[in-house]
Amino acid sequence: MNRVALSLSLATKPLWWEFALWAFLLSLPLLLPTHALLISEITIIALFAMSLDLILGYSGIVSLGHAAFFGMGAYSAALFAKYINPDPLLGLAVATAVTALLGAFCSLGVLRGSDLTRLMVTLGVALILQELANKLDFITGGADGLQGVVMGSVLGQFEFDLMGQTAAWYTLSITLAVFLLLRQVVVSPFGFSLQAIRDNALRAQAIGIPVHARLIAAYTLAAALAGMAGGLQAQTTGFASLDVFGFDRSADVLLMLVIGGTGWLWGGIVGAVVFKSLHSIISAWTPQYWTFWLGLFLVLLMLLGRARLLRPWTWGRRA
Amino acid sequence: MLTLLFDGVAYGMLLFILSIGLAVTLGLMNFINLAHGAFAMAGGYTTVLLMQHAGLPFLLCMPLAFVFTALLGAVMEATLYRRMYNKPHLDQVLFSIGLTFMAVAGVDYFVGSTQQLVQLPEFLKGRTELWDGALGMGHYRLAIIAVCAVLTLVLQLLLVRTRFGSQLRAAVDNQRVAAGLGIDVNKVFLLTFAVGSGLAGLGGALGAEVLGLDPIFPLKFMIYFLIVVAVGGTSGLTGPLLAALLLGIADVAGKYYIPKLGAFIVYSLMILILLWRPQGLFSRSGK
Numbered sequence: 001m002n003r004v005a006l007s008l009s010l011a012t013k014p015l016w017w018e019f020a021l022w023a024f025l026l027s028l029p030l031l032l033p034t035h036a037l038l039i040s041e042i043t044i045i046a047l048f049a050m051s052l053d054l055i056l057g058y059s060g061i062v063s064l065g066h067a068a069f070f071g072m073g074a075y076s077a078a079l080f081a082k083y084i085n086p087d088p089l090l091g092l093a094v095a096t097a098v099t100a101l102l103g104a105f106c107s108l109g110v111l112r113g114s115d116l117t118r119l120m121v122t123l124g125v126a127l128i129l130q131e132l133a134n135k136l137d138f139i140t141g142g143a144d145g146l147q148g149v150v151m152g153s154v155l156g157q158f159e160f161d162l163m164g165q166t167a168a169w170y171t172l173s174i175t176l177a178v179f180l181l182l183r184q185v186v187v188s189p190f191g192f193s194l195q196a197i198r199d200n201a202l203r204a205q206a207i208g209i210p211v212h213a214r215l216i217a218a219y220t221l222a223a224a225l226a227g228m229a230g231g232l233q234a235q236t237t238g239f240a241s242l243d244v245f246g247f248d249r250s251a252d253v254l255l256m257l258v259i260g261g262t263g264w265l266w267g268g269i270v271g272a273v274v275f276k277s278l279h280s281i282i283s284a285w286t287p288q289y290w291t292f293w294l295g296l297f298l299v300l301l302m303l304l305g306r307a308r309l310l311r312p313w314t315w316g317r318r319a
Numbered sequence: 320m321l322t323l324l325f326d327g328v329a330y331g332m333l334l335f336i337l338s339i340g341l342a343v344t345l346g347l348m349n350f351i352n353l354a355h356g357a358f359a360m361a362g363g364y365t366t367v368l369l370m371q372h373a374g375l376p377f378l379l380c381m382p383l384a385f386v387f388t389a390l391l392g393a394v395m396e397a398t399l400y401r402r403m404y405n406k407p408h409l410d411q412v413l414f415s416i417g418l419t420f421m422a423v424a425g426v427d428y429f430v431g432s433t434q435q436l437v438q439l440p441e442f443l444k445g446r447t448e449l450w451d452g453a454l455g456m457g458h459y460r461l462a463i464i465a466v467c468a469v470l471t472l473v474l475q476l477l478l479v480r481t482r483f484g485s486q487l488r489a490a491v492d493n494q495r496v497a498a499g500l501g502i503d504v505n506k507v508f509l510l511t512f513a514v515g516s517g518l519a520g521l522g523g524a525l526g527a528e529v530l531g532l533d534p535i536f537p538l539k540f541m542i543y544f545l546i547v548v549a550v551g552g553t554s555g556l557t558g559p560l561l562a563a564l565l566l567g568i569a570d571v572a573g574k575y576y577i578p579k580l581g582a583f584i585v586y587s588l589m590i591l592i593l594l595w596r597p598q599g600l601f602s603r604s605g606k
């Protein structure tokens with residue numbers, strides 16, 4: 001085996017601690033039964049952050065409107081459960097498929113142009129969808145949110161309970177499945193070609209990588225997974241409201257990913273856990289002004305350099 | 320009909336003054352500054368607080384708003400922004416979002432989250448009707464148009480006729496060569512950033528009555544400033560000016576004729592324009 005193949009195969013093999021960590025995460029609803037609702041909440045945003053990582057960390061597309069897909073998934077899942085079929089897995093599949101279509105359509109907007117153009121297009125899509133959900137109030141409930149969503153039981157066996165046990169298991173298993181899928185994706189030739197595009201699109205094209213096709217595929221996949229996260233949220237809470245499209249949500253998920261580290265699948269999970277913990281600590285202390293401290297944290301993080309957050313021993317040095 | 324056009328032009332001029340600083344930062348330093356709206360808000364609040372607490376007249380507050388925000392901009396540039404110029408766009412975006420969040424929460428903490436009202440002086444309050452009411456012009460909006468038009472002319476002259484203007488244009492075209500010719504690029508950056516922030520502050524002060532002023536101002540109008548810059552391009556004053564006017568008229572007309580779809584039209588239009596010409600509608604060439 002030559003060196004390239006060896007290093008590639010090293011990257012593809014799951015490490016022992018990943019199994020241990022996943023086993024630990026899956027057992028969390030048993031260990032902390034009273035926090036099951038929080039567990040599913042964090043799991044959902046971790047899945048959301050992972051989907052953003054695929055386009056931001058692996059493909060280098062800066063998006064300020066990833067919540068568009070989250071919201072699309074949430075509303076699709078809620079509407080599907082309310083009007084067509086309350087089965088969760090079927091609903092999730094539908095939400096994912098709908099969002100994938102939307103993502104494929106929107107991906108045409110991020111192929112061309114500079115970072116600014118991409119920012120504007122992604123932000124614009126989220127705003128348009130929010131506006132639509134607001135105005136189409138006869139379907140979506142407008143500003144009051146979509147209420148009265150009653151979910152069926154998972155696989156016909158497990159009812160959603162008030163304590164959130166089922167919800168926690170459900171979201172954790174789905175997220176684990178997606179994680180395993182993404183692990184395979186990012187170490188496949190497809191994943192490596194995305195990283196090549198991120199590092200230098202011109203050179204990637206020169207060595208024969210179909211840049212546009214790869215970006216469309218990556219963006220569609222990321223959108224579908226974000227939609228899945230949104231669908232999970234709507235299903236576990238039985239509610240969808242306009243804030244699923246909000247700018248805050250897009251900004252927050254970007255921040256989580258940056259805290260956890262981009263271009264690394266665990267980044268989304270670590271970031272979601274850290275962000276949520278920070279959120280609950282600071283808002284317990286000062287509920288109204290927690291965005292100030294969030295902002296301060298962001299500014300300091302960016303001035304220090306985000307690559308150094310996970311390397312405390314470099315903090316003293318100059319950038 | 321004409322009244323709508325008039326209101327749209329006033330709105331557009333206001334947007335132009337608000338966003339021109341952003342266009343310069345983006346064109347000159349290639350820096351995506353999402354916190355630009357925070358400077359506008361600073362100008363607006365300077366005016367409101369000076370009028371309410373110090374009892375200064377409205378007209379005196381305008382230049383003070385400009386000066387205060389320009390100083391604020393200069394300090395921020397020298398201490399914070401300068402370190403971020405060479406970072407990737409993602410870092411700049413997050414950095415400026417962080418600043419915006421801080422500004423929003425800070426203003427909320429010190430002033431409160433209610434919308435602030437500006438007491439206009441009497442002579443700006445009236446309204447003139449022409450041609451049997453076909454064209455109704457609010458005096459304040461007329462004043463806004465006049466002020467903004469004068470400012471635009473001054474800026475254009477500054478950019479084209481003065482030594483500083485040539486230095487600025489040289490630095491925009493090619494930073495390294497400009498520095499090599501002995502132009503102190505850092506100083507040019509500092510001054511430009513200060514003037515850009517000052518103009519945003521002035522715009523915020525002028526617009527407090529028209530746009531409404533509350534702590535979420537920077538988030539609410541961020542997208543509008545970005546549209547002006549992204550659509551107008553950064554290669555001169557004309558592009559952003561036309562883009563701002565287009566946006567102002569489209570927004571006012573859209574909200575009047577199809578209130579149900581309001582903001583929807585503006586956003587869709589923006590996305591279509593950007594898909595058609597990713598470098599902006601009025602840029603000289605696709606770079």
